[in-house]
Amino acid sequence: MGLRNLHSLTPWWSATSGVQTYRVRRVALVVVHSVAAGERLLAAARAVEDEPGVQVVFTQPPGPADNRVVDFLAAADALTTPWECAVNERFDLVIAASPTSIGTLRGALLLLPEVSTRGEIVDHNGRRCIPALNGLLRQRADDFDAVVIGLPHDAAVAALRAASPNSGRCATVVGDPTYDHLLGALAHRDAYREQLGIPHDQRLGLVVSTRGPDSLLGRTPALLRRIAMDPPTRSDRLVCHLHPDVWVWHGRRQVLAWAGSVVRTKVRFLRPEQPWQVSAAAADYIVGDHGALTAYAAATGKAVYLASPVSAAIPNSLGEAVVRYGRVLDPAVPLAAQFDWTARPSAPVARRVTSVPGRSADLLRTECLRLLRITNSTRQVTDGR
Template sequence: MGLRNPHRLTPWWAAAGGVQTYGVRRVVLVVVHSVAAGERVLAAARAVEGLPGVQVVFTQSPGPADNRVADFLIGTDALTTPWERAALERFDLVIAASPTSVGTLRGALLLLPEVSTDGEIVDHNGRRCVPALNGLLRQRAVDPDTVVIGLPHDAAVAALQAASPGTRRHAVVIGDPAYDYLLDALAHRDAHRERLGVHRDQRLGIVLSTRGPDSLLGRSPALFGRIAADLPTSGDRLICHLHPDVWVRHGRRQVLAWAGPLVRARMRFLRLGQGWQVPIAAADYVVGDHGALTAYAAATGKPVYLANPVPSTAPDSLGEAVARYGRFLDPAVSLGAQFDWTARPSASVVRRVTSVPGRSADLLRTECLRLLRITDSARQTVDDL
């Protein structure tokens, strides 16, 4: 059956200069609000960008000029268009991780908000965004079937629908692409360790810190120095991943200056936008906090060590499950003596990360195809165009 175009191509694409090599029948706009949000929407872009006739274009939403989104987009090698131009055009599908600013964009809309470890549905700033979702749906009331809110598990869908009955027809389970990518990386763990330069007789530890004053870096900055001082003496390799907002708000130079020469010498800090799934997959143990990445590591069965109690843990939440799963570090005992736990995957943690592990790519693709009005994609070829 192939592609059927329900409307003209976007004026922007039709008016673009030069000669098109590929026949474009659909144009998808991916909105990037922040570097962290950009990492989320890239997964959705991968679900459709390989389809014949589908062109994916990225844009940066209005926001602080120094949020490093422009650098992130350069690193993706993606085609980009200015927000001012995107706001004037019509697209076949708009994908975003946050409801902020996207309500006026024209085209079907796939929203992929984050679910915090407390179970809150949050925007790109980590703030509760149910009121913003309600406002966006009111803007789209004329054509409600063209808005989908994709969430990682059934509990999040139920919670959103309970908090906002108006979202009932829009919220669907699409899984967690970031977690599924980590599962894929685990299947090639030995190869990843070799590429990272980890020898067979070495352990690899990864330190994970989310953003904010309750994060590992915010509450326990001295722990970085202690880890750097204690562990490399036994041959351990150390990698650190900080939430993108840490680099954006403070700058890499300043963060590394605060870390000190010993930490800089013995701990490798991943750069802004650098993938974290491969290092976590390769790691032997994890030192983390209440952030999502620590939860992902726990869901794969990595030994997780926590420096502080998880703040404001909601009952029956992912954060609570991670706190029960992990082990809290004892400041009076040598770290090397504490990092000796052989863990197993926790069904309780996995269930709170996603209710459909390993299925996000297929579910995302299905929703995108429906919103794009593409049928029989499995038999679609370039000749269909």
């Protein structure tokens, strides 16, 4: 089907497409580049999807054919539209986590890029994206549609304004919905442990690895096997969450083959579309690396053990706060002798995760409604839904 035919199609959410049960006044398009980015985007969708007359539609831009986004959106029961149709429509609001490929989309834009533990604003591939943000703004220079860059911390807003005044003028603080989701999950810790089949006298350990050569799997690939063979306590239950891109780049079969039979028998691997917050809330301790999930766990006061020293932690960054908080495991010392956690203040970590903890849902909703030009809403939203 050519672009001309695609352009002539009437979207099924349009008022002219046929008989509608609900009257649609505004349409928001959520652009999901990856499963990891999708979690933040779902939080933004939740902020407005219960607003009467607002239809939320999801799409996947060009990218790896098997990046699990289709499975992620199916698990979320999301209404989707092909990218080829999306680029030929105008939307009231476009929400994305990365500036990649979205310059051709029309409508007000809310960008929600990730801020790494090093304090860098990155795209869905983990690459610094300030140049891409500048390029996107130049591409849209003749448009009248608003552009907002939502960041988790006022320090990130200040850093962007210093690095790029043009992009910085579009930046505002919207909180960290992923962290707020974990905060909400902690209130249901006992229920989650029961759901996972963890009795009161058993400990649950969560091993997390981000992507790339400096991750837990990249730098210390033998650690997972070591924990499986010699857990801190013999009765410990072990769960492992890998960054979704690990599965995408290598494939589930290969990752599990490299893990080995002992690990496959004793460790339960979460699938990318499964909510890791459930296991994190239920866990008694976390073994992680420099990634965001380790930082989130540390910010909530969990016992955090680092697989290896974090190289060149940036002063005053979230990564540095995690290094100061966690305990680095020594490969020459038995694990059982190292898992003797002493409670310590987690506030220095939490302060660097976001400057507005627990407020992301309200802030995202306010920003989305403003961009959608809805001024008479009476609905309220609660974080952690």
